[in-house]
Amino acid sequence: MQLNPFQAPKVSPAKILVVGFAAVIFIGALLLTLPIATHSGQISFLDALFTATSAVCVTGLVVVDTGTYFTVFGQTVIMILIQIGGLGIMTAATVVFILLGKKITLRERLVIKEAMNQITMEGLVRLVQIVILLTFAVEAVGALLLSTRFIPEYGLGTGLFYSVFHAVSAFSNAGFDLIGEGRSLTPFANDPVILLTIAALFILGGLGFSVVMEFYQKRRLRRLTLHTKMVLIISSVLLVLGTVIIFVMEYNNPETLGQLGFLGKVLNAFFTSATTRTAGFNSVPTGGLLHPTLFFMLALMFIGASPGSTGGGIKTTTFGGLLVAVISTIRGSDDPVIFKKQIPVEILRRALSIAVISITLVFLVTLLLLITEGGELLPVFFEAMSAFGTVGLSTGITGELSPLGRIIIIITMFAGRLGPLTLMFALARRMQKKSPIRYTSERIMLG
Template sequence: MRVILAHPARMVTLGFLLVMLVGTALLLLPVAYTPSGSGDLLVAAFTTVSALCVTGLVTVDTASYWSPFGQAVILVLIQIGGFGVMTLATLIALTVRGRLGLRTSLAAQTDTHSRSLGDVRGIVGRMLRLVLVIEGVVFVALTLRFRLGYDYAWDRALWHGLFHSVSAFNNAGFALYADSVIGFAQDIWVIGPLCVALVLGGLGFPVLKELLRGRRPRTWTVHTRLTVWGSVLLMVIGVAAFWVFESGASGTMAGQSLGGRAVGALGGGLFPRTAGFNGVDYGAVTEETQAITMILMFIGGGSAGTAGGIKVTTFLILAAVIWSEVRGEPDVVIGRRRIGAAVQRQALSVALLAVGLVISATVLMMILTDLPALDLGFEVISAFATVGLSTGITAAVPASGQVLLMVLMFLGRLGPITVAAALALNTRHRHYRLPEERPIVG
């Protein structure tokens, strides 16, 4: 057991499991749900996993089922999940003891993707300040809009502003409305701050740190270049595709004004980047929009951020590998930097594990339920990529299917590689290399 716990990936996994148990217990308390709630174990567990894994899939209406206490528990779970269980443990250790133990440092290094143990203390502090600043700015913007634009009472405006700012930055997708944010789909003063928060949270802390230094793009690291320009490309594709496919006569934005379609397309193109807010009814979108959304969800956002998916860097590294192979280049080069074989294998492993998991889970869901295959695939990808978008079938999925979705959310948040490392008892190191052979490929 001592060997198992010494591995940082296992510590992160065990930390998530512990918080899941505590969150479920809190949501089972009578004070956590309204009279219309039932205190159901599966509902509490599903909501806890969805919140901690910053997904946003729900089987009940957050606003009417959960009391203010229950909503506050969900908000705390979202913040813990986005910031990282082990990062939070590091802050507690610094506060209580004023120093870091080796195991805690290793776990925080895994969760923050820092390059050395000496960087952990400073990185955690900068992360916390950055999170509070971004969430604070979005909180003020949303609160003022709810108060001045919709005449909310100050207490309601403050609570809704806080809840949705935290949910947006952490790419959680939880909302205090039965229709998510469909009612604000054409309001740029609500959709805009949400999009800013989710994009910044989805870039990842290493990228935000480098951008704040004010360096010129040509001096950026390869990771920052891939994340920033890849995210911009996917945003443009997502917004353009949503505009084209949903502005037609059969689209969800048919008949809207030009400005309304622009705001709707902005949310429709960015929310699938693991934010999970519903700007439209995804059960009514065109099949083309549904397919593009599934692709965007699967790719996700930046590494070491609050977004899910296989990550945009993984996708672009694999694209660079293919491009180099097509051109016959011996090395994979991005931004005048050679990408090592270990990074290539890691990207390939993450992608193939994700594809295999999504396909297997979709087939299993088809066995467990009679719901449409396309909707089930959409739900599975949304859960694994910790997005939270749904065509409206989550509550209709049987208990066994909901447990499967919980497992997918857990695996998607921690990542297939991290979970595999957490379950491995030992790491093998070969001290020799076998003869090389070239099997026929293709």
């Protein structure tokens, strides 16, 4: 008798997602340890596990340089892991089921619903099909545009591979690059085609598939759902605000924007603002940024991308919901309302829980890294936030982490990729089990 893990009676969708991601990471780590995967023919299992986790969790933190350390085989494995991680385990599995002609069961639909952060199960399989087609179409266009720069620079074969790899990495918000020597996109700081193409890819990937499709279908803001309106407005405000603040702070910094012309400063400030919210590419040296800029970027990394996207963080709508609740409290209103729509209290409770647990996790990881690695607070805090938000930016301390420090970051990347989704599902299940006992209420003093 053939066993189907998705039909196990006591296995929740959240657990299936955790096990699925862990299994893909472990398989990817094994493939990267093969002699054919590296130029030296060897890599420690811990470094392979770190790389696989970073790829599947679409983070981009690396302990060995992707462009010079791994062979084309190893780089292809990383690219496939990024694609699976960006799409999601269940999206990739659903494609396999469809190709094999397998019927999607109720249990599998529940897991897809959890993985894609959907409210209902209606049209899930159709949504997965559209997501796949949209992903490959956007990545193909991105690769075509990048090839106009990479082919003249690196030749036909290498240029094509670089174009496809960076298109997949950008749309998945992974931040992996093949430029070499940890330079990311700094050699192309004055190339608007490469920077704007990659920025467009990870911005689209960070909005969420449902938002992109809904905006394409309806196109007018007033016709959009509250979720899509909040995602588009909050993302736009954060992008513009980040660009302005980074532009002003780094304007005269000789290690970053100071060496560029005015248009170059604007372009790279925009790119840095956009990439900070989970993309992980950098067009100026992250280690050269001023401390106030790094501190501001912590907030952008913590907020991250949007639900149902390839990005991490607590998500834009979580931040937006909490902001609406705060404004309503200040105004003395009992109902958190935005765009003439009231946000349910249970949604705000989930948002608050996600924010509190996320802050606690980042604080704990920072403390542990300070104990195991030492060093200054801000670079360590930045590393912890980058791992949690699946961003991939680093001031340069990733490769210097001790084995214990690398394990801590591995766990943080994994938790950052799956934590909010698992938390949302757990809260939903608990809310369905209402206790028959009601207790008397009593006020406590706040503030």
